[in-house]
Amino acid sequence: MSLLVIGSLALDTIETPFGKAERTLGGSATFISTSASYFTSPVRLVGIVGYDFPKEEVEFLKSKNIDVSGLEISETQKTFHWHGKYDFDLNTRESLVTELNAFETFDPVISEKFRDSEYVCLGNLHPALQKKVIAQIAQPKLVMCDTMNFWIEGALNDLLEILKHVNLLVINDSEARELTKEFNLVIAARKIMKMGPQILIIKKGEHGALLFTSDSIFSAPAYPLEEVFDPTGAGDTFAGGLMGWIAKTKDLSTDNLKLAVIYGSTMASLAVEKFSLDGIRHLSNEQIMKRFSEFKKLTFFKEESL
Amino acid sequence: MSLLVIGSLALDTIETPFGKAERTLGGSATFISTSASYFTSPVRLVGIVGYDFPKEEVEFLKSKNIDVSGLEISETQKTFHWHGKYDFDLNTRESLVTELNAFETFDPVISEKFRDSEYVCLGNLHPALQKKVIAQIAQPKLVMCDTMNFWIEGALNDLLEILKHVNLLVINDSEARELTKEFNLVIAARKIMKMGPQILIIKKGEHGALLFTSDSIFSAPAYPLEEVFDPTGAGDTFAGGLMGWIAKTKDLSTDNLKLAVIYGSTMASLAVEKFSLDGIRHLSNEQIMKRFSEFKKLTFFKEESL
Numbered sequence: 148m149s150l151l152v153i154g155s156l157a158l159d160t161i162e163t164p165f166g167k168a169e170r171t172l173g174g175s176a177t178f179i180s181t182s183a184s185y186f187t188s189p190v191r192l193v194g195i196v197g198y199d200f201p202k203e204e205v206e207f208l209k210s211k212n213i214d215v216s217g218l219e220i221s222e223t224q225k226t227f228h229w230h231g232k233y234d235f236d237l238n239t240r241e242s243l244v245t246e247l248n249a250f251e252t253f254d255p256v257i258s259e260k261f262r263d264s265e266y267v268c269l270g271n272l273h274p275a276l277q278k279k280v281i282a283q284i285a286q287p288k289l290v291m292c293d294t295m296n297f298w299i300e301g302a303l304n305d306l307l308e309i310l311k312h313v314n315l316l317v318i319n320d321s322e323a324r325e326l327t328k329e330f331n332l333v334i335a336a337r338k339i340m341k342m343g344p345q346i347l348i349i350k351k352g353e354h355g356a357l358l359f360t361s362d363s364i365f366s367a368p369a370y371p372l373e374e375v376f377d378p379t380g381a382g383d384t385f386a387g388g389l390m391g392w393i394a395k396t397k398d399l400s401t402d403n404l405k406l407a408v409i410y411g412s413t414m415a416s417l418a419v420e421k422f423s424l425d426g427i428r429h430l431s432n433e434q435i436m437k438r439f440s441e442f443k444k445l446t447f448f449k450e451e452s453l
Numbered sequence: 454m455s456l457l458v459i460g461s462l463a464l465d466t467i468e469t470p471f472g473k474a475e476r477t478l479g480g481s482a483t484f485i486s487t488s489a490s491y492f493t494s495p496v497r498l499v500g501i502v503g504y505d506f507p508k509e510e511v512e513f514l515k516s517k518n519i520d521v522s523g524l525e526i527s528e529t530q531k532t533f534h535w536h537g538k539y540d541f542d543l544n545t546r547e548s549l550v551t552e553l554n555a556f557e558t559f560d561p562v563i564s565e566k567f568r569d570s571e572y573v574c575l576g577n578l579h580p581a582l583q584k585k586v587i588a589q590i591a592q593p594k595l596v597m598c599d600t601m602n603f604w605i606e607g608a609l610n611d612l613l614e615i616l617k618h619v620n621l622l623v624i625n626d627s628e629a630r631e632l633t634k635e636f637n638l639v640i641a642a643r644k645i646m647k648m649g650p651q652i653l654i655i656k657k658g659e660h661g662a663l664l665f666t667s668d669s670i671f672s673a674p675a676y677p678l679e680e681v682f683d684p685t686g687a688g689d690t691f692a693g694g695l696m697g698w699i700a701k702t703k704d705l706s707t708d709n710l711k712l713a714v715i716y717g718s719t720m721a722s723l724a725v726e727k728f729s730l731d732g733i734r735h736l737s738n739e740q741i742m743k744r745f746s747e748f749k750k751l752t753f754f755k756e757e758s759l
Contacts, residue, residue, distance in 0.1 A: 186759065236636040330542040332659075333679045353638075354660035357677065366674035366751050371663065373639045396757075405754040432759045439759075445672045446752045448711040451702075453492065453738050453745075 150394035151261055152180045153193040153280050154270020154293075154383070155250055156200070156218070159423060160230040163237065163377050171423035172204050173229060175270030175293065178380035181427055182387025182414045183268070184211035185435060187394040191261050193217035193280075197226035197249040207428070217261055221249035237375050238352065257283040266394040268386060269313075271295050274305035281312050289399065291315040291390055292344075293382070299326050310343040317386050319350045332357065333364070346404060348389070350382055358408045365405045368445055370416035370438065377422045381415045384427060388414030413439045456700035457567055458486040459499040459586050460576020460599075460689070461556055462506070462524070465729060466536040469543065471682050477729035478510050479535060481576030481599065484686035487733055488693025488720045489574070490517035491741060493700040497567050499523035499586070503532035503555040513734070523567055527555035543681050544658065563589040572700040574692060575619075577601050580611040587618050595705065597621040597696055598650075599688070605632050616649040623692050625656045638663065639670070652710060654695070656688055664714045671711045674751055676722035676744065683728045687721045690733060694720030719745045 159173030176194045183190045190213045198221060208215050230244035255276060257264075262285050269277040269292040281290055292313040298306050299322060306326075310316065316339065320332060329335040336347050336359040347359040351369075358365040389411035396403055417438055418426040465479030482500045489496045496519045504527060514521050536550035561582060563570075571594040575583045580600065587596055598619040604612050605628060612632075616622065622645065626638060635641040642653050642665040653665040657675075664671040695717035702709055723744055724732040 331679060331681075333677045337679075351660065354657065355672070355674075364677050364751060365754070366661070366677070368661075368672035368674070371639045371670050371672070373637060373643075375637075402755050406757055409754050410759075435759055443756065445670060446754075448671070448715050448752075449708050450749065451712060452742055453716075 149191060149264045150183055150187050150266045150268060150390055151191045151193065151257075151264035151284070152176050152183065152268045152270065152387075152390075153255055153277075154179060154268075154272060155227055156194045156196045157227040157229050157250075158200070159379060160228070160244070161377055161379055161422065162232040163422075164233065164235050165374075165376050166422070168377070168422040170228070171425075172207075173379060173423060174227060175380075175383045177208075177424060178383035178418070178427075179268055179270055179387040179390070180208065180213050181211055181424060182384040182418070183391030183394070184213055184387075185414070185427075185430060185432070186388065186391025186410070188212035189214040190391075191217060191264060193255055193257065193261065195219040195221060195249050195253045197221045197224045200226045217258055219253075221252075224249035224252070226250075231379065233378065237378050240378075255280050265289070265397075266390060267291065268390045269293065270383060270386070274298055274302055274309040278305070278309045278312070281309070288397075289314045289393060291317060291386065293317050293386055294322065296322050296325055307342060310339075313344050315346040315348070316344040317348045317350065317382070317389070319352070319382065323349050348408065350385065352378075356385070356408060356412065358404060360401045360404060363401050365401075365408060367405075367408045367412050368442070369412065370441060370445065372416065372420065375419045376426075378419050380424065381419050384418040385411040385415040387411070409439065409442050413442060455497065455570045456489055456493050456572045456574060456696055457497045457499065457563070457570035457590070458482050458489065458574045458576065458693075458696075459561055459583075460485060460574075460578060461533055462500045462502045463533040463535050463556075464506070465685060466534070466550070467683055467685055467728065468538040469683050469728075470539065470541050471680075472728070474683070474728040476534070477731075478513075479685060479729060480533065481686075481689045483514075483730060484689035484724070484733075485574055485576055485693040485696070486514065486519050487517055487730060488690040488724070489697030489700070490519055490693075491720070491733075491736060491738070492694065492697025492716070494518035495520040496697075497523060497570060499561055499563060499567065501525040501527060501555050501559045503527045503530045506532045523564055525559075527558075530555035530558070532556075537685065539684065543684050546684075561586050571595070571703075572696060573597065574696045575599065576689060576692070580604055580608055580615040584611070584615045584618070587615070594703070595620045595699060597623060597692065599623050599692055600628065602628050602631055613648060616645075619650050621652040621654070622650040623654045623656065623688070623695070625658070625688065629655050642670075654714065656691065658684075662691070662714060662718065664710060666707045666710060669707050671707075671714060673711075673714045673718050674748070675718065676747060676751065678722065678726065681725045682732075684725050686730065687725050690724040691717040691721040693717070715745065715748050719748060
């Protein structure tokens with residue numbers, strides 16, 4: 148049941164057409180671990196924050212049964228701060244401020260206690276750092292990795308190197324196309340799977356996600372929401388639900404991976420309904436299962452032949 | 454079981470990254486009626502062609518049990534000709550030539566024999582012509598309508614007028630956004646349904662389609678193909694499968710409409726695998742059901758609670 152999550156913890160300032168939130172909890176590791184905490188516990192968190200990181204947010208993470216013993220707190224630097232502004236359609240965003248602060252010197256050392264982690268979730272980080280993490284895990288059963296266009300453009304060799312050690316890559320459609328120089332996502336997927344990952348998930352934002360395994364393709368819809376308040380962290384929340392379900396069930400069959408994708412989508416749909424992490428701070432199993440059942444209504448159809 | 458299809462019949466010249474086809478069978482009514490013919494028969498076709506329309510293509514339509522008694526053949530004009538070129542990603546296309554020819558004077562008169570049609574499929578036409586058709590049908594059980602950005606921009610009042618008489622509108626995502634000035638498709642859908650249609654389908658190309666009824670949303674994926682040869686007619690083929698299934702089953706329940714959307718998607722996925730109409734000229738029920746079952750694998754997931 149041991150899930151290790153590594154990534155950024157941040158204080159985000161977010162502007163959307165619906166409002167503005169200042170220095171709210173953000174970062175990939177925050178969303179991933181909170182989302183995963185509904186499925187498996189304790190989630191092992193590795194990351195770094197600054198001296199200004201609110202104590203109550205550390206308490207919040209603990210309250211979700213997240214093991215924060217791997218959370219480094221810099222005494223000299225502030226927490227990673229990102230200020231982003233979303234366009235009216237919420238599909239494009241502009242980074243107004245990116246202050247790495249403490250995160251710039253992040254050099255993840257995995258404690259003895261965490262080295263036996265079976266499931267590893269590498270949030271979006273420089274691939275060289277991601278590689279360093281993998282090297283410290285004794286016998287991972289599944290390594291999941293997220294990345295972004297920034298690394299495809301600026302650290303391609305490191306990225307290609309880490310992909311050889313990754314079992315499950317989560318990437319968005321534009322990144323998949325950029326990485327492979329292929330527009331067709333099915334062809335892009337095959338090319339990426341030749342780079343290493345046996346399992347690939349291509350996220351398509353409002354159009355859902357595609358899961359590719361060696362012998363199947365699965366298409367999960369996004370939940371059609373009338374009001375998306377803040378898409379920040381949607382992809383990380385997806386990854387958290389996905390990996391949380393996998394760590395809970397320890398089942399890597401295609402059927403179970405499909406279900407993991409639906410749980411990831413379920414969590415992401417709940418996250419974007421509120422600002423920052425608020426959509427997934429306090430959820431009951433009933434709330435999660437209610438949304439999960441909406442996904443069934445959204446995709447299931449009766450079977451009747453011609 | 455009586456399905457009436459009205460729309461264009463054309464000779465298309467198509468260029469895609471995979472090749473070129475000259476003066477092949479095209480037009481909305483052609484794709485719709487051929488696709489529907491696998492579900493219900495005879496399909497009643499109303500349209501106009503020129504003196505140059507190949508006799509063997511009329512014979513082909515007859516061979517699909519399509520009633521061509523409503524097909525007018527102009528003795529003085531040529532057949533509607535469209536020449537289009539698709540971009541490398543097949544998502545954008547340029548119209549190089551559009552010669553309306555006989556189609557320019559099309560004034561649909563529905564024969565006595567066809568006026569009792571229960572299901573009516575209005576292919577993409579000027580909404581004033583679509584209205585003229587509806588007025589001639591005695592007691593339609595369901596009127597489906599397709600339209601395009603050209604009419605939203607150039608004949609909006611006529612379009613809004615016809616929408617009051619339409620039960621099922623099929624439109625693509627950019628058109629839905631243009632018609633409502635709303636980016637969010639769920640909000641756009643609600644606005645469109647206030648204009649008249651009780652059922653709305655928003656097509657999203659490679660991302661599938663959304664079905665909206667008064668009380669539900671259904672998300673159908675597009676079949677992920679490695680090779681899309683020619684997207685021409687995909688939307689019309691979808692509409693044909695959809696309406697063919699509805700006319701066959703005469704069941705307007707939400708559950709059956711979902712199934713109709715999947716049959717539409719099934720037919721569309723078969724159409725785009727070959728040039729022009731070739732993908733759906735000669736299909737067996739087995740071929741259709743094989744692809745249909747792929748849609749199940751693509752979207753169904755097991756149910757297991759948290």
